[in-house]
Amino acid sequence: MMKLDCRDPGFAAAFESLLDSARETTARVDAAVADIIGEVRREGDAALLRLTARFDGWQPAGAAALRVTAEEIEAATAGVEPRLLAALDLAAGRIERFHAAQMPRDLEVPDPAGLTLGMRWTALDAVGLYVPGGKAAYPSSVLMNALPARVAGVGRIAMVVPTPGGQLNPLVLAAAKRAGVTEVYRIGGAQAVAALAWGTASIAPVDRIVGPGNAYVAEAKRQVFGRVGIDSIAGPSEVVILADASNDPRHIAVDLLAQAEHDESAQAILITDDAGFGAAVAAAVEAELATLPRGAIAGESWRRHGAVILVPDWEAAYALTNRLAPEHLQLMLPDPRAAMARVRHAGAAFLGRFCPEAIGDYVAGPNHVLPTGRTARFASGLSVFDFLKRTTWVEASEAGLKAVGPAAVALAEAEGLQAHGRSVALRLG
Amino acid sequence: MMKLDCRDPGFAAAFESLLDSARETTARVDAAVADIIGEVRREGDAALLRLTARFDGWQPAGAAALRVTAEEIEAATAGVEPRLLAALDLAAGRIERFHAAQMPRDLEVPDPAGLTLGMRWTALDAVGLYVPGGKAAYPSSVLMNALPARVAGVGRIAMVVPTPGGQLNPLVLAAAKRAGVTEVYRIGGAQAVAALAWGTASIAPVDRIVGPGNAYVAEAKRQVFGRVGIDSIAGPSEVVILADASNDPRHIAVDLLAQAEHDESAQAILITDDAGFGAAVAAAVEAELATLPRGAIAGESWRRHGAVILVPDWEAAYALTNRLAPEHLQLMLPDPRAAMARVRHAGAAFLGRFCPEAIGDYVAGPNHVLPTGRTARFASGLSVFDFLKRTTWVEASEAGLKAVGPAAVALAEAEGLQAHGRSVALRLG
Numbered sequence: 001m002m003k004l005d006c007r008d009p010g011f012a013a014a015f016e017s018l019l020d021s022a023r024e025t026t027a028r029v030d031a032a033v034a035d036i037i038g039e040v041r042r043e044g045d046a047a048l049l050r051l052t053a054r055f056d057g058w059q060p061a062g063a064a065a066l067r068v069t070a071e072e073i074e075a076a077t078a079g080v081e082p083r084l085l086a087a088l089d090l091a092a093g094r095i096e097r098f099h100a101a102q103m104p105r106d107l108e109v110p111d112p113a114g115l116t117l118g119m120r121w122t123a124l125d126a127v128g129l130y131v132p133g134g135k136a137a138y139p140s141s142v143l144m145n146a147l148p149a150r151v152a153g154v155g156r157i158a159m160v161v162p163t164p165g166g167q168l169n170p171l172v173l174a175a176a177k178r179a180g181v182t183e184v185y186r187i188g189g190a191q192a193v194a195a196l197a198w199g200t201a202s203i204a205p206v207d208r209i210v211g212p213g214n215a216y217v218a219e220a221k222r223q224v225f226g227r228v229g230i231d232s233i234a235g236p237s238e239v240v241i242l243a244d245a246s247n248d249p250r251h252i253a254v255d256l257l258a259q260a261e262h263d264e265s266a267q268a269i270l271i272t273d274d275a276g277f278g279a280a281v282a283a284a285v286e287a288e289l290a291t292l293p294r295g296a297i298a299g300e301s302w303r304r305h306g307a308v309i310l311v312p313d314w315e316a317a318y319a320l321t322n323r324l325a326p327e328h329l330q331l332m333l334p335d336p337r338a339a340m341a342r343v344r345h346a347g348a349a350f351l352g353r354f355c356p357e358a359i360g361d362y363v364a365g366p367n368h369v370l371p372t373g374r375t376a377r378f379a380s381g382l383s384v385f386d387f388l389k390r391t392t393w394v395e396a397s398e399a400g401l402k403a404v405g406p407a408a409v410a411l412a413e414a415e416g417l418q419a420h421g422r423s424v425a426l427r428l429g
Numbered sequence: 430m431m432k433l434d435c436r437d438p439g440f441a442a443a444f445e446s447l448l449d450s451a452r453e454t455t456a457r458v459d460a461a462v463a464d465i466i467g468e469v470r471r472e473g474d475a476a477l478l479r480l481t482a483r484f485d486g487w488q489p490a491g492a493a494a495l496r497v498t499a500e501e502i503e504a505a506t507a508g509v510e511p512r513l514l515a516a517l518d519l520a521a522g523r524i525e526r527f528h529a530a531q532m533p534r535d536l537e538v539p540d541p542a543g544l545t546l547g548m549r550w551t552a553l554d555a556v557g558l559y560v561p562g563g564k565a566a567y568p569s570s571v572l573m574n575a576l577p578a579r580v581a582g583v584g585r586i587a588m589v590v591p592t593p594g595g596q597l598n599p600l601v602l603a604a605a606k607r608a609g610v611t612e613v614y615r616i617g618g619a620q621a622v623a624a625l626a627w628g629t630a631s632i633a634p635v636d637r638i639v640g641p642g643n644a645y646v647a648e649a650k651r652q653v654f655g656r657v658g659i660d661s662i663a664g665p666s667e668v669v670i671l672a673d674a675s676n677d678p679r680h681i682a683v684d685l686l687a688q689a690e691h692d693e694s695a696q697a698i699l700i701t702d703d704a705g706f707g708a709a710v711a712a713a714v715e716a717e718l719a720t721l722p723r724g725a726i727a728g729e730s731w732r733r734h735g736a737v738i739l740v741p742d743w744e745a746a747y748a749l750t751n752r753l754a755p756e757h758l759q760l761m762l763p764d765p766r767a768a769m770a771r772v773r774h775a776g777a778a779f780l781g782r783f784c785p786e787a788i789g790d791y792v793a794g795p796n797h798v799l800p801t802g803r804t805a806r807f808a809s810g811l812s813v814f815d816f817l818k819r820t821t822w823v824e825a826s827e828a829g830l831k832a833v834g835p836a837a838v839a840l841a842e843a844e845g846l847q848a849h850g851r852s853v854a855l856r857l858g
Contacts, residue, residue, distance in 0.1 A: 083839060084839055084840070084843055086836070087835075087836035087837075087839040087840050087843075088840065090833070090836045091836060091837075091840065094540070094542075094833070097538075097540065098538065098546050101536055101538050101546075101548075102536065102548065104533060107530055107531065109526075109527065109530050109794075111523070111526065111794070113523075115793060115794075117527050117530075117793065117794050117795060119530075119531065119795070119812075120769075122773050122774075124806065124807050125773070125806065138844050139840070139843070139844070140840055140844065171843055207806045207807040208807045226662065226802070226804070228807065229804070229807035229808060233655065248855075250855065251852070251855055251856060254848055254851050254852045254855060255852050257848040257852075258846070258848040258849045258851075258852045260848070261846060261847070261848045261849070262846075288848070288851075292847055292848055292851075293845070293847050294845070294846070294847065294848070298848060336824065337824075340549075340822060343820075344551050344554070345551075345818075345820075346820050347820065347821075348820065348821045348822065348823075349820055349821070349822040349823075350822070350823055350825075351822060351823065351824040351825070352824055352825060352826070353856075354825045354826055354827050354829065354830040354856055355823055355824060355825035355830070356852040356853055356856065357852070358837055358841060358846075358849040358850070358852045358853050359823065359825065359830065359833060359834060359837045359853060360823055361837070361841070361849060362836065362837040362840045362841065362849075363833045363834075363836050363837045363840070364544060364546065364823040364825075364833065365538075365540070365544075365546050365823070366546060366548070366821035366822070366823060367821065371818075373655070375655070375658070376818065376820070377553065377554065377636045377818075378553050378636040378637045378657065378658035378818055379658060379818060380818040380819040380820075381819065381821055383548075383819065385814070389774075389800075389805065389806075389807055389808055389809040390809040390810065390812065391772075391774075391775050391776065391777065391778055391805070391809075392776075392777045392778070392795035392796065392810055393769060393777065393778040393779070393780060393795070394777075394778075394779055394780065394784055394788065394789055394793040394794070394795060395765065395766075395780040395781055395784060396779075396780070396781055396783045396784035396788065396793075397781070397783055398783050400783065401783040401784070401788065404519070404523070404788060404792045404793070405788065405792075406516075407515070407516035407519045407520060407791065407792050408516075408520075408787055408788045408790070408791040408792045410512060410513055410516040411513070411516050411517070411520065411568070411569055411791045411792070412787060412790070412791065414513055414516075414568070414600055415567050415568070415569065416722070416723070417687070417690060417691075417723070417787075418690070418721055418722050418723065419683055419686040419687040419689070419690045419717070419721055419723070419727060420687045420690070420787040420790060420791075421787070422683050422687075422717075422721075423680070423683045423684050423686075423687045423785040423786070423787045424785055424787050424788060426677075426679065426680055426683060427680060427782075427783055427785065
């Protein structure tokens with residue numbers, strides 16, 4: 001863990017190194033992924049069967065066996081504890097309501113020249129949702145990825161999930177059912193991304209692929225980009241917490257560790273104006289670490305990437321936060337809205353002492369798929385906008401064309417595009 | 430030019446080949462671009478000076494010479510014909526008004542559980558605008574790329590434009606001035622993209638880079654993606670025109686050629702319900718080609734990629750249009766709004782016989798930077814949304830946390846993330 005004080009002479013350099021530290025190294029798998037995509041494009045289902053046997057360690061009986069049946073989804077859901085199903089349903093309802101509030105309205109703008117201009121939003125026809133297998137299969141991520149697509153009005157939501165040894169997490173299937181996923185396939189890796197992008201005899205292609213995955217999945221998404229849309233490639237998770245001494249140090253310590261327990265590359269940073277409070281939080285982190293099941297992971301993250309930064313005042317904290325542009329931002333201050341007004345760059349913010357980031361991971365309503373690694377400077381969390389696209393339109397009468405056409409002709413001719421100019425001029429008569 | 434009839438037995442296969450035809454081959458320049466980016470990251474301005482001498486054929490006197498001064502911009506603008514400045518100003522005003530109408534509103538959603546949820550839109554701090562040099566330097570593209578950023582509220586708009594031999598197009602500088610570009614640099618290629626992404630001593634880094642370029646520019650944008658945001662990689666332009674026999678065949682022929690004159694890879698497709706009209710348009714295309722300055726280019730595009738498709742009824746035309754998902758769509762039909770309601774996938778639509786696509790290129794108001802190559806299935810034209818990002822937020826009181834917290838704890842424990850659960854449970858007391 002790095003202790004920094006804004007007033008130290010070495011602060012600027014130390015903060016720069018915090019900003020620039022790459023917390024993750026990505027394996028180069030370009031060639032292997034290109035081969036896998038090529039096999040799926042050429043051979044379709046046959047390649048999926050072969051690659052699933054090779055990478056996931058089970059041999060599907062045939063292409064039909066790749067699809068999880070409605071009966072299997074029902075049976076899995078029926079086996080989930082009712083209190084977990086209720087929690088899932090509460091979360092899903094809240095996520096749906098928030099994302100429904102995001103839905104934009106179409107524009108129709110009459111204009112002084114007599115044209116009518118418009119912009120129409122429409123949903124994508126079909127999307128693919130990648131869900132990692134094994135321990136990283138989080139039901140909450142199924143809700144967060146699928147529900148915005150559903151709310152946007154996407155017709156087909158095809159989920160792929162690798163099942164090493166053929167096993168599926170029942171709560172993931174229950175989440176898929178609740179979120180309105182229309183198809184579930186037992187495939188993963190680059191081959192699943194290729195199947196979604198190009199289609200096979202048994203899997204229809206989609207228009208966009210979202211959801212996190214390992215280095216092979218990320219590279220496969222890069223390679224199919226253009227053929228289909230993709231979401232951004234998620235990096236390790238991070239939180240910045242602004243907290244004053246009115247907070248319970250243990251609360252803040254556990255908030256930091258909630259971030260750190262994701263994986264060793266996660267980053268948790270406390271910014272405070274009180275050195276004693278900072279020290280108390282750091283001590284509480286050590287105490288909590290000893291009692292956490294994922295203490296080894298969280299401890300490694302905290303030691304390698306954690307930081308406590310002391311600032312002389314909150315304006316300094318806001319300036320540092322804008323440079324960090326964190327994925328998650330907790331504003332544990334007496335007037336968190338005033339703080340929020342001073343911060344321009346953050347994926348998601350959590351306001352007030354009773355608002356730990358973890359409620360945003362599950363039940364608050366806004367999405368938990370958020371821009372990492374300082375990309376909140378230009379990127380946003382997942383939303384209905386990821387599953388909608390816009391068509392602009394122009395309607396012109398003869399009078400409207402007469403009003404604006406001559407300027408178009410002048411500019412077209414200045415650009416040397418005579419057919420452009422002529423297409424307008426001919427209609428001006 | 431391909432003549433297709435929906436009712437022919439070979440139609441499905443021929444249409445598939447039209448959909449899948451790659452109209453452009455992209456050179457592999459990955460390694461060369463990686464080298465250039467590395468030089469700029471390591472050496473900054475010194476690398477820019479060396480690479481500009483090597484690729485653009487002029488030797489800047491020093492780093493300061495890379496920036497176009499305010500005086501140079503004024504002088505260039507003063508030299509532009511007043512009627513062209515007036516046309517530029519009319520276009521800019523209309524583009525500003527339409528993009529201002531796109532600006533979204535922030536959300537604040539109180540919810541039954543006692544939390545408050547919100548979503549805030551903020552502008553990016555700084556964007557880079559790549560403008561191709563030489564003949565492809567279009568003033569209209571400067572307006573279309575810079576004005577949405579300006580309307581969104583971006584503070585810094587840094588434009589880069591290569592100046593082979595040191596020459597600059599005065600109308601491009603006039604457009605930059607009118608569009609509120611804050612900085613103009615005489616650099617281009619992968620080195621300009623690298624400078625915008627990483628910054629040098631004389632050029633501050635930006636958060637997102639937009640604008641078209643050659644294969645080196647496109648690959649450089651791919652390589653800096655993640656460090657900064659980028660727009661989509663534009664492919665060759667295309668139009669689909671739905672027209673019945675009530676149109677003047679010559680008008681439609683020139684509309685097709687306005688697309689074809691862009692370059693040999695452009696694609697122009699007419700879909701009609703009248704074989705005689707289709708033949709008349711095809712004949713008019715040949716007659717017009719003979720009289721166009723860019724007839725050689727347009728003719729090559731038309732012969733290689735053009736098509737006239739005969740349909741039995743307009744429903745068939747809408748279905749084909751949805752599969753083509755064209756960048757530009759002209760609906761030259763008696764009830765173009767009814768047609769628009771049946772088409773789901775298109776970048777921009779032009780409604781009615783007095784609405785040739787060329788007015789959208791210059792003066793209508795909506796953006797002319799649009800998704801190509803069937804990507805309108807999932808992508809949209811440039812807009813203020815490209816220069817804004819969202820921060821979601823949650824505000825919780827003790828009562829609000831009590832209402833939703835237990836569900837979060839249950840889900841966190843089911844996912845094996847104990848610190849997540851504990852961060853909520855501790856505050857529930």
